[in-house]
Amino acid sequence: KKQNKKVPNYEIIHNGNKIIVACAVGHLFGLKEINGKGWTYPVINYEWRPIYEVNKEAKYTKDYIDTLKKLAKDVEAYYNFCDVDTEGELIFRNILRFICKKEDAKRAYFSTLTKNDLINAFDNAKDSIDLGLANAGEARHSLDFIWGINFSRALTLSLKQAQGGFKVLSIGRVQGPTLDFIVKKEKEILAFISVPYWQVSLNFNYENKLLIAWHKKDQFWKKEEAEAVIKNTKNKKVFISKIKKSEIIQAPPTPFDLTTLQLEAYRTININPKETLSLAQNLYINGFISYPRTSSQQIPDSIDLHEILTKLAKQENYNKSCNELLKKQLKPNNGKKTDPAHPAIIPTGELPEKLTEKELKLYDLIVRRTLATLAEPAKRESMQIEININNEIFLLNGIKTIYPGWHKYYGHFLMLKETELPLLKENQEIKDHKIEMHEKETQPPRRYTPASLVKELESRGLGTKSTRSNIIDTLYDREYVQEQSIQATYLGIKIIETLEKYCPEIIDEKLTRHFEKETDLIEKGKKTKEKVIEESKKFLIKIVDKFKKNELNIGKELAEANKITRDKSSIVGKCPKCNEGDLRILYNRNNKSYFIACNKYPDCKTTFSMPKYALPKPNDICKECNYPRLKMIRKGKRPYDFCINIECPSRKRYLEENNLLFKEKFSK
Secondary structure, three states, rough: OOOEEEEEEEEEEEEEEEEEEEEEOOOOEEEEEOOOOOOOOOOEEEEEEEHHHHHHHOHHHHHHHHHHHHHHHOOOOEEEEEOOOOHHHHHHHHHHHHOOOOOOOOOOOOOOOOOOHHHHHHHOOEEOOOOHHHHHHHHHHHHHHHHHHHHHHHHHHHHHHHOOOOOOOOOOOOHHHHHHHHHHHHHHHHHOOOEEEEEEEEEEEEEEEEEEEEEOOEEEEEHHHHHHHHHOOOOOOOOEEEEEEEEEEEOOOOOEHHHHHHHHHHHHOOOOOHHHHHHHHHHOOOOOOOOOOOOOOOOOOOOOOOHHHHHHHHHHHHHHHHHHOOOOOOOOOOOOOOOOOOOOOEOOOOOOOOOOOHHHHHHHHHHHHHHHHOOOEEEEEEEEEEEEEEEEEEEEEEEEEEEOOHHHHHHHOOOOOEEEOOOOOOOOOOOOOOEEEEEEOOOOOOOOOHHHHHHHHHHOOOOOOOOOHEEEHHHHHHHHHHOOEEEEEEHHHHHHHHHHHHHHHHHHHHHHHHHHHHHHHHHOOOOOOOHHHHHHHHHHHHHHHHHHHHHHHHHHHHHHHHHHHHHHHEEEEEEEOOOOOEEEEEEOOOOOEEEEOOOOOOOOOEEEEEOOOOOOEEEEEEOOOEEEEEEEEEEOOOOEEOOOOOOOOOHHHHHOOOOOOOOOOOOO
């Protein structure tokens, strides 16, 4: 190991050759407008620049660029060992042309960061990088840049012109259509009118167990029809008229691609898609799983599953399961989705060390899913019991597992409902029973969750597997949506309504999908990046011209929505002093600090000062004192919960534990 400006690099001797290994820490170059004069638009001329010139927060990358410049001198060959996808290919190509001053290099292909795979990737490296992949990545970056910078500036400046002040509003090539169908869902929910309906149940006890059977018709849209069933069954004989059993063969699950991993992690361990990708990336970097940004649900024959399970068997949690499976032919239940560069997400068999609690849970999910795909189908038995009361048929349904198969390997992630029915017989009479009528009403459509929204984006062909969770995060950051059950805010709704009115092309899902397909053609070598980017610019200029003509009107329509959303999002709870007003987060420009005040000022002068070292966000109610708690967000650190009550024990504990008592300044 060596260092240059505290940046590590490594020297390896392999087959008599000296190899220098250096890292790139993601994109070292970004797009920047040429001759930009402040916040104006349209922006159509741009160039690649070192990322620290584009993003002030990326200053640390200068040392990495300088290190690569130093190490790249006097070498015989360059090897691309970045991730095998469009981003990895683009990261390397920019280093190659801007630092190494070369046009081509060797390409190593791998899907795990294990010793054997890396050595094999080096020894069998291809003579050229994948230019199609790199060009597709560059085109996508260019499209995202010009659409994002132009329309985000357009929205922001329209708001500034209408109300003064400055608030960044963004809209992107994929962000716009995504917000559009969230808002459509929200409007569908708001417009939903519940319709009453009635259900009739037969309740009876058998062997000390309450059983509930429902009328075969299920929903009665007229109350009189349900009442007629009650009347028709009164004082009538109740007996079992038919028992139907059927066997269900439940195939093993398919291996994880990124989207199904994100969905399953959200369902089983309540980790959102963005965090799932981050945790999976950490597991990959440490060599514990294969590459996570994959579209594949297949484990190819080239992967030695016997070796992986043999290694996994050394871990106590998987010893029994792996040894059972090793006695059989290891054939995964592969899915339909494929990825030319990577297999499905699987464990490498390497023994994980020093994992966080969430990393361990995600690793366990990936291992157990892989084992489950190799196991036998499960068998379940469904039973339906028909109960006859004067020719009114009620149905009692149950299901149970009769052969677990892959279920036992998936373990606690399975979450299947078992409803085992007692041993009833045909023509058996039921004595102790009760007929009930239930009034209900239809429910509005469900809102998206972060996981179901990722799935929706994939099904619509919007975004990439790597960017979808970030797009959702941006919608939260801009206060266009809120809550885990994703609800469009008034500002989010108003942005879509305003753009629909003046510039619907910005949120046109078809247009976005068109350019997604165009970048796919670039990857396959069927189109050039120059042609696709030029086509995109022509569309953009037309839309920008249209926007500029309506800039003031757009700003006026967004100004009120911004104020209402801002006010709602700043409320942390009821004022504990006057019990009438709401406590709101406010910002003092003179002191450059946040504070909390009652909105009944000057009648109520209750205020709470906030520490300067974090950004406060509304959270919940403190369990120890019933005052509002805030979510305090710190740059580069995990957020923490913080009670606004100066006397709260939880607040004092936190400050003492983190040596922050000396920073406290509160008004009483």
